[in-house]
Amino acid sequence: MSRPDARYAYAYAVCAEPPAGLSRGRPEVIDWPGRAASSGPPSPRGPREPYVRRSSMNLPDKGRDTGELLAEIARMKEADLPVRGGKVTAYVYDTGRPEVHEAAARAYAEMLEVNTLDPTAFPSVVEMERQVVGAVADLLGGGTGIFTSGGTESIMLAVKAARDSRPVAGRPRMVVPVTAHPAFHKAAHYLGVAVDAAPVDPVTFRADAAATEAAITDDTVLVVVSAPSYPQGVVDPVGRIAGSAAARGVLCHVDACVGGWLLPWLREAGAEVPPFDLSVPGVTSLSCDLHKFGYSPKGASVVLFADPALRRAAYFASASWPGYTVINATVQSSKSAGPLGGAWATLQALGREGYLELGRATLAAAHRLREGVAAVPGLRLLGAPESSLVAFASDEIDVFTLSDEARRRGWFLQPQLSYAGIPANIHVTVTGVTLRGVEAMLQVIAESAAAARERGPVRLPEGLVELVAGLDLEALDDAAFGELAASVGVDLNGSGQPEMAVVNAVLDALPADRREAVLIRFLSVIYS
Ligand SMILES: *Cc1c(COP(=O)(O)O)cnc(C)c1O
Secondary structure (H helix, E strand, O other): OOOOOOOOOEEEOOOOOOOOOEOOOOOEEEOOOOOOOOOOOOOOOOOOOOOOEOOOOOOOOOOOOHHHHHHHHHHHOOOOOOOOOOOEOOOOOOOOOHHHHHHHHHHHHHHOOOEOOOOOOOHHHHHHHHHHHHHHHHHOOOOEEEEEOOHHHHHHHHHHHHHHHOOOOOOOEEEEEOOOOOHHHHHHHHHOOEEEEEOEOOOOOOEOHHHHHHOOOOOEEEEEEEOOOOOOOOOOOHHHHHHHHHHOOOEEEEEOOOOOOOHHHHHHOOOOOOOOOOOOOOOOEEEEEOOOOOOOOOOOEEEEEOOHHHHHHHOEEEOOOOOOOEEEOOOOOOOEOHHHHHHHHHHHHHHHHHHHHHHHHHHHHHHHHHHHHHOOOOEEEOOOOOOOEEEEEEOOOOHHHHHHHHHHOOOEOEEEOOEOOEOOEEEEEOOOOHHHHHHHHHHHHHHHHHHHHHHOOOOOOOOHHHHHHHOOHHHOOHHHHHHHHHHOOOOOOOOOOOOOHHHHHHHHHOOHHHHHHHHHHHHHHHOO
16 A cells, blocks of 8 residues: 555554444445544444445346335435435426336336347337437437437437547547536546547536637547536637538537427526537537436437438447347447337427426526526626536635535535636526525525534544545545445445535545545445
8 A cells, every 4th residue: 555645654453353234344444634634424334434334236036926016125325315305406407297208118028128229020019119319309409310328428429420430530639628527538538539528608508619629639520618517617719610620521429418408498498508519510520418408217318410421430330240130229239118108208298388387487587596596695607608507606604515515404415516717606507496495495595504614614634635646546446435434424334415515625635636546445445
């Protein structure tokens, strides 16, 4: 194990014989100057357990009946955040109309066992996909497309298409504003494309058009803009950037994952939304997630291409084996048609009128939320979004503590770490269901802000950030990582309502590459 600093002492073994059911090993206790003073909140389950629990299924000898299984699933979901009702302002999208979600669930189940792998075997898939993709193309400027499992896969395919349709002399590169979704970094990582980051305007948070253009090189295969970018909900200057990409012969992707099925309805409801779709000259592809503001069950997105040849560059075929020939439109090969059925049914169950009504309610709720947040002492809004995504920061109140306080009150408000000069902030995705609870949400934000002010800023134990920054994570075993997490109040065995302010403050103090390394380790520990 590396020693980041001689001040840090490492002691061994708190417990030689772990209790049954817990992983074995002699965890290292990691010490740092402020360790004794660090006080996470008490765990509701009693004293913190330094070990990481390994749970396995215990495959039953005899099959069990459905009622029992569903009861067990209900038990497993007890600590989950609620997916309906509007108190969770990220991850889930609720129309507030149970009958729509019911229709989707039934259609999903109906298509569940159909495999989209071979469209000649299951022509229902082709008919349904043509309809769903066609609906997205009709709303967003035309083109030809692919139904995918989500925004990340849509983006992956757009990047692959760009890479393969425009060979360059060097390593292919793409220009990505700093506010663009990490899915572009993931696609670049998987596909061997280099990323050139472009700055955004520090006041509007929109991509800096001049800097984005200046980052284009002879090896650039794709320029990315967002409509809107997720963090502050603002639409990048699509027309200008797409135009200058086209002038250089470079493709331009509009990431409308969150906004594609939202902005047109907000515009129709009266919002000012600049042109952003495939009808804008120079835009060559666009991603639109139906499992966000399309309100479809998860696993539903569409990527559109202006040119059928570009769509072909996203496809993959292989006849290089002695088995069935593989033709894949997507990254996944065998996959359930359930999400496609769910998306088809949701579009049909809501219709134009349904989406427009949801758009009106969303717009009204976003206005009220922005107005209400601006009136809370110490909070300030970030940017002036065209969308219904709202971000706010504070110079006086610790926003991570505010988020924890809201969670105690039964609301999930998503914390965002500082990055590229943008301060740490809270993100709220306003959806169709938000309006009916917007006053309650504002009340909780105001109370949580007051409570966070009262508690004062997170006091990080002395030396903790330096310790984490310098840790050799590869040399640390899972138990030692679990112990470190427990010592700052994170119970990796636990469920329920974690207090995340200390963790967020530590992450916030680290550079991005260290944040990533710690998060990957965290993931591996919770799944161990
Ligand atoms: C959600 C989102 C994505 C990624 O979508 P997933 O469906 O989570 O894979 C990409 N871009 C933006 C702007 C998003 O909001």
